[in-house]
Amino acid sequence: MSEDGTWTDESDWELSDEGFDDDGEALAPPPVVAVVGRPNVGKSTLVNRILGRREAVVQDLPGVTRDRVSYDASWTGRRFVVQDTGGWEPDAKGLQQLVAEQASVAMQTADAVILVVDATVGATTGDEAAARILRRSGKPVFLAANKVDNEKGEADAAALWSLGLGEPHPISAMHGRGVADLLDEVVADLPAQSEVAQATGGPRRVALVGKPNVGKSSLLNRLAGAERSVVHDVAGTTVDPVDSLIELGGKTWRFVDTAGLRRRVGQASGHEFYASVRTHSAIDAAEVVVVLIDASEPLTEQDQRVLTMVIEAGRALVLAFNKWDLVDEDRRYLLDREIDRELAQLQWAPRVNISAKSGRAVQKLVPAMETSLASWDSRISTGQLNTWIKEVVAATPPPVRGGKQPRILFATQATARPPTFVLFTSGFLEAGYRRFLERRLRETFGFEGTPIRINVRVREKRKLKPR
Template sequence: MSRPVVVIVGRQNVGKSTLFNRITGGRKAIVKDEPGVTRDRIYGEAVWEGRSFVVIDTGGFFTGTDDEILAGVTRHALMGIDEADVVIQLFDSKDGLTPADLELASLVRKCNKAVLWVVNKIDNLKAEQRMADFYHIGGTVLGVSAEGGLGFDELMDEVISRFKPGSHSDSTTSELPKIAIVGRPNVGKSTLVNTLLGKEKMLVSPVSGTTRDSVDSICTYYGKKYVLIDTAGIRKKPNVVEDLERFSVVRAIRSIERADVVVFLIDATEGIVEQDKKIVSLIDRSGKGLILCINKWDAVDSPDESYRQFMDSVEHHFAFAYYAPMLTISGLMKKRITKIFPLVGEIVRERKKRITTGVLNRYVETLNKQLPAYKGKQTKVFYISQVAVEPPQFAVFLNYPEAIKDNHMRYIEKLIRQGYPFNGTPIRVYIKKRNR
């Protein structure tokens, strides 16, 4: 059976993300003393008393708003309730029981889920006295300090006691291929994730920078599962003016580090800009698999001519990532997006591929004919060996490493790729000194 799911809901700024981080044991949700920081549903894994379960952090519950994004946040919170087995409605002890709290509680009751009413910011005796304000909501009311940890153990014991018998699994996402969806703000990352998932998982809005967190989702394609990581858009440094935006950039970079393959989105209506080059360079240096996706292709006039122009532009701007395949897609119109998964599977296999030393040594003679002399002496390669995978890494052992320049490194890489293309993944070549 699948693992139980616990969702945390409540008004904005009651401490949901702080509690989420304490339960999952990490700083995954962005925490800041500002209403509405969490916008999407954030998923995490947790274990308590040997029981493994999934935790969902949601955006704040807003009432009576005409704001498109805030209404979307509320909708996502309700969708999180629908996914859950246990619902934690969190209250702020300092605010008392508000009409918005009661409105959300009424909606929670109608969902027929196991519910825990939890009052946050109970960190001293005076705060405990405020618990009385919440008792008439009915049922068990627990006090906790999400930040300080007071009452946390009791809360977690109550949570797992409400799991259905047998609702656990040893399955894990750690072995699934991880795909990070990366790009500048508003290139269509969340739209692509929603289309791949077939449901509205991410909050989508034309407002630039809607996604602030990196959100993991499980996607299945022809029976094979993948983890999709939708990242906050990476902005140019001068535009990262708030510490919250800066934290989102760090989160996006960490998502790249966690991924096996990065799908980098480029806006077809804007073309490749300098910031795109910097981000792709970051992905390349991280050693991750890479797919270049030209998104919003449905909005392009003269597709054939545009494709030729993009190919030239990719070759010019991303010459260092010549190994990366390119797709033209439309996340909105669902055009060619399913081609991503077979490519990801191929790249994951390529990243794990090993070449025996015997096969690699077939290149030794060719290399020795091309390498320059060093101080009048012959530069000689003795042997080549693959030393690591993900990404593939090779050590070239020779007598004069000082003779090898960047152009020789590129030549060695291309020589290896002639027999083994390693499509979609960078490879690393290291020069090692060895005396005969």
């Protein structure tokens, strides 16, 4: 959270011309290609090669977590998003598991996956764990055998047939060798628009997250046991994250990566790192996140960090204050003051006071999750949005900046999940005015339980062409 209490900074508000037609209407979301693999196999080098060769847009998309960075790219005229999952440097003990979790999240959040393997090292247990999950994904998977700098190295690449992902593509991300051929095949297999962004079928995906010992496992067991209907655990090997399918309120819900959050890594030096990675992975793979907070203790910086992860990832949100059976009248008074002071920016999130231990009010979680998801999925028509914005601006115009008053020329909702709005303006809008517009959007249209993004694009005046 920034110093002025907002969740994003002003640099996130600018949007490139990509993604809009000449009339400012949002185009369909482009397909997503995730690049996964062990540390130091050349993932980021490959991403840079994909972007640099075509001189594609290389700005970070707003709202992504620090462990998963997305870039707009294009190849032979096809737009797509490249998702770089780099940045992990775990010790060897947990590497196999983390690579598998990374592959699992990519499988759920991307339309196609490139698994990068170091051909000079050969297939490791981490590579095999990732390949095992990706084989089951039903999505196009491309095996990039990296660090093949000459014809001699192609024999090393051929050995990677053993991963069961089809033909290895020998490449050198560093020098560009073979990358064009790989991209030709990737682009040929991509859907016209992102099927992940549009997907609505299947059980909704829920993550239970929170600081250690807040009651995540107890709540999951309560939800599963109370209904006595864990449909089954979707699992493969011991390193796979486990998704639990649980029937609640007449619907089946998929609780993602819950075993990963429960699993103890031991007291190794990287314990907190692993917990952070798992929390990021669970949030990335979810549609709605239930953040558990210990109501019996003061709010902590860890609670704030988890909430920031959810907001940055753009997921629907429910606040569950657990251990309510330990809250007396004095604590209740203090908690209300803490919420007003420290969670003022989250007044839009549904709040449920529960006890996983006793089962108190856990049945209220389902309506709260449904409310948040409905808001997260919602769209406002362009006509309705522009009528609304004209009324708001007429009553409260944007503040003057540099002696000129910016005008809002046109507004559109670029995407849902989360609702993202783009304002085409004649000048930049101040931070306070953007927050004012978000408040008014919520007052008029609800959006309970979902972050809202408002991007501002300043339109340059078009010069008249000489006759």
